[in-house]
Amino acid sequence: MSSLRSITLATLTKDIRLEWRSRDAINSMLFFSLLVVVIFSFSFDPNAEESREIAGGLIWVAFLFAAIVALNQTWARELRNQVLDAYRVSPAPANALFIAKALGNFILVSLLEALMAPLFMIFYNLRALGPAWQLIPVAILGTWALVVNGTFFAAMSLRTRSREIMLPLLLFPISIPAVQSMVEATRIILSGDGSARFWIVLLLTYDVVFTTACLGLFETILQAE
Amino acid sequence: MTDAQTTQIVVTSLIKQFGRFAALRGVDAEFSGGKFYVILGDNGAGKTTLLRAMAGLAHPTRGTISILGKTPQEACRELGYMAHPSLLYDEMSGMENLRYFARLYGITGDDRCAQAIRSVRLDPDLTRPVGQYSQGMRQRMSLARAVLHDPQILLLDEPFSNVDVNSAREMVALLKHMRDAGKTVFVVTHQASLLEGVADEFIWMQAGQIVNRTPQLVSPSAEAQ
Amino acid sequence: MKSGFRILAAVTALLLVQGFYEAMWVAPTERTMGEVQRIFYYHVPSAWTAFLLFFVNLVASIIYLVRKNPKADAVALVSAEVGVVFCTVVLVTGPIWARPVWGIWWTWDIRLTTTLVLWLIYVSYLVLRRFSDSAQTPKLAAVLAIFGALDVPLVYFSIWFFRTQHPQPVIGGGGSIDPRMLHVLLINWLAFSCFAFLVCWARYGVEILQREVDEIEALESLRGVAR
Numbered sequence: 117m118s119s120l121r122s123i124t125l126a127t128l129t130k131d132i133r134l135e136w137r138s139r140d141a142i143n144s145m146l147f148f149s150l151l152v153v154v155i156f157s158f159s160f161d162p163n164a165e166e167s168r169e170i171a172g173g174l175i176w177v178a179f180l181f182a183a184i185v186a187l188n189q190t191w192a193r194e195l196r197n198q199v200l201d202a203y204r205v206s207p208a209p210a211n212a213l214f215i216a217k218a219l220g221n222f223i224l225v226s227l228l229e230a231l232m233a234p235l236f237m238i239f240y241n242l243r244a245l246g247p248a249w250q251l252i253p254v255a256i257l258g259t260w261a262l263v264v265n266g267t268f269f270a271a272m273s274l275r276t277r278s279r280e281i282m283l284p285l286l287l288f289p290i291s292i293p294a295v296q297s298m299v300e301a302t303r304i305i306l307s308g309d310g311s312a313r314f315w316i317v318l319l320l321t322y323d324v325v326f327t328t329a330c331l332g333l334f335e336t337i338l339q340a341e
Numbered sequence: 342m343t344d345a346q347t348t349q350i351v352v353t354s355l356i357k358q359f360g361r362f363a364a365l366r367g368v369d370a371e372f373s374g375g376k377f378y379v380i381l382g383d384n385g386a387g388k389t390t391l392l393r394a395m396a397g398l399a400h401p402t403r404g405t406i407s408i409l410g411k412t413p414q415e416a417c418r419e420l421g422y423m424a425h426p427s428l429l430y431d432e433m434s435g436m437e438n439l440r441y442f443a444r445l446y447g448i449t450g451d452d453r454c455a456q457a458i459r460s461v462r463l464d465p466d467l468t469r470p471v472g473q474y475s476q477g478m479r480q481r482m483s484l485a486r487a488v489l490h491d492p493q494i495l496l497l498d499e500p501f502s503n504v505d506v507n508s509a510r511e512m513v514a515l516l517k518h519m520r521d522a523g524k525t526v527f528v529v530t531h532q533a534s535l536l537e538g539v540a541d542e543f544i545w546m547q548a549g550q551i552v553n554r555t556p557q558l559v560s561p562s563a564e565a566q
Numbered sequence: 567m568k569s570g571f572r573i574l575a576a577v578t579a580l581l582l583v584q585g586f587y588e589a590m591w592v593a594p595t596e597r598t599m600g601e602v603q604r605i606f607y608y609h610v611p612s613a614w615t616a617f618l619l620f621f622v623n624l625v626a627s628i629i630y631l632v633r634k635n636p637k638a639d640a641v642a643l644v645s646a647e648v649g650v651v652f653c654t655v656v657l658v659t660g661p662i663w664a665r666p667v668w669g670i671w672w673t674w675d676i677r678l679t680t681t682l683v684l685w686l687i688y689v690s691y692l693v694l695r696r697f698s699d700s701a702q703t704p705k706l707a708a709v710l711a712i713f714g715a716l717d718v719p720l721v722y723f724s725i726w727f728f729r730t731q732h733p734q735p736v737i738g739g740g741g742s743i744d745p746r747m748l749h750v751l752l753i754n755w756l757a758f759s760c761f762a763f764l765v766c767w768a769r770y771g772v773e774i775l776q777r778e779v780d781e782i783e784a785l786e787s788l789r790g791v792a793r
Binding site: 265272275276285288290293297318321322325329336337340 | 723728
């Protein structure tokens with residue numbers, strides 16, 4: 117499917133180029149992420165022991181808020197001037213567009229996480245008592261879980277009123293098992309209390325199931341008026 | 342050429358409903374290849390909906406559209422679509438825009454993009470982002486995008502609105518040239534006078550139906566007298 | 567249809583009365599929990615009915631996506647609405663039961679939590695249908711229903727494992743159940759299912775009528791404007 121790959125790549129590079137040219141969007145998102153971390157730190161200011169227990173939850177809730185801000189602008193450029201019509205009218209496969217957008221969001225949200233995570237570690241004096249390397253697959257799988265469904269529901273929300281509230285409304289219930297997995301896995305790794313393996317496997321399962329569902333149904337969503 | 346005169350597009354009992362509002366209330370028509378059709382009528386007559394249905398962007402509530410014996414989505418390579426929004430990315434230059442859309446059609450290399458831009462009398466080397474163009478330039482660039490992949494059939498929705506006289510004339514010249522080369526052209530417009538002497542047939546719509554088809558630009562009420 | 571509806575309504579009324587009588591007086595009093603346990607006969611059948619309705623919604627959604635049958639879409643809408651109502655009953659009766667018995671309002675009981683997530687998913691389904699004006703709303707809703715269905719087993723597993731790490735009280739008790747209690751449970755489930763079917767039937771009729779009216783209005787709406 118070389119056309120799928122080349123169109124996906126072309127779309128992704130186009131999005132990155134456009135994002136780079138109008139850096140205000142990224143800058144304001146970065147600042148928002150910083151604010152979220154600071155506010156959380158003011159609201160939950162425990163000593164080191166307790167913080168490891170709830171840090172997993174705090175970090176991922178913070179990431180979730182930052183992700184929503186990023187996901188809400190996924191299709192903003194395509195809506196202006198109705199560019200989406202040009203895509204729909206072309207022979208390009210819908211999935212190429214979806215994968216490109218999902219990957220773009222993944223990169224963007226990972227960027228935000230890369231800013232927020234060290235800040236959390238500083239404010240909460242965090243240190244992993246368990247195998248810290250496991251945080252990497254948790255972060256990757258967890259972020260993809262949010263981004264793949266988020267990109268999909270953002271497209272669904274295009275056909276609704278109150279678009280910006282519709283996205284979190286649709287995304288949060290479906291994401292519950294993924295968020296629980298991320299939070300539990302992070303808590304276990306930080307406190308060194310047991311094995312996070314089950315949660316990582318559940319996250320992987322979630323990712324596989326929903327990536328397949330999104331790829332299977334995105335064309336249907338895109339072609340809805 | 343004998344090819345050009347055969348029936349290319351067949352619309353059968355087309356009904357399009359948006360909730361309580363019926364935009365198309367049973368349209369039956371046949372269109373031959375190689376002709377220049379102008380679709381006229383008041384606002385709300387269903388002109389845009391008919392064009393979008395032919396482009397595959399609006400799904401019929403009932404009835405069918407057959408383009409070259411296929412559905413509009415299957416025939417997408419043969420269709421070029423243009424509307425009042427530019428369907429272009431404001432933050433990229435004309436050439437960058439066309440390069441991206443060319444990829445969607447599997448076209449690589451800059452030659453065809455440059456050629457399409459030159460055919461609407463714009464400069465391929467212009468680096469100014471499309472968002473800063475005048476309306477006339479933007480519509481011409483949008484037309485370049487529509488003809489980039491050399492489609493058989495052009496569907497243009499209000500291409501001349503808010504466009505300066507010069508740009509409009511350039512566009513009409515190009516469209517005439519394309520019809521002479523055997524392409525089929527559909528233009529929805531309120532400025533039918535621009536196309537007098539160029540168009541082969543004027544199609545009048547009212548209240549979601551085609552009420553008249555004339556070779557000359559004469560309104561139905563004038564004919565009744 | 568009218569006579570069938572009336573017969574079913576009568577049967578349902580009888581079953582509901584019988585079920586209530588049995589739940590309140592016939593069923594034996596539970597050893598440890600006392601009379602409060604009788605809410606079990608409303609909590610559990612409501613849950614089963616809700617799950618049944620959501621299953622109907624899933625099947626109807628898939629049929630709609632495959633066959634584009636508008637009646638399937640109407641069934642999906644109706645079963646979602648009634649399902650959410652029964653789901654709400656489950657979520658309200660759960661804490662009412664838990665509080666006097668265990669002293670807590672809520673617990674991450676596996677059934678209760680799965681019901682909560684299902685409720686959230688289907689409320690978002692109804693919000694999507696309400697907020698979406700396009701002609702393709704049924705398609706979007708059907709896709710959401712499929713996503714919800716895929717989510718449920720994952721929710722179940724994640725709660726199940728969570729509970730092995732963080733033991734929590736189980737509402738409704740595990741283990742075997744007294745056959746007399748089972749009998750009352752089943753009567754009430756039958757009554758609730760009939761009631762659900764009755765309400766769905768009525769709602770479906772209204773929905774189909776509404777769509778017919780919309781269609782006729784749409785086609786007639788421009789009549790005065792045409793020549």
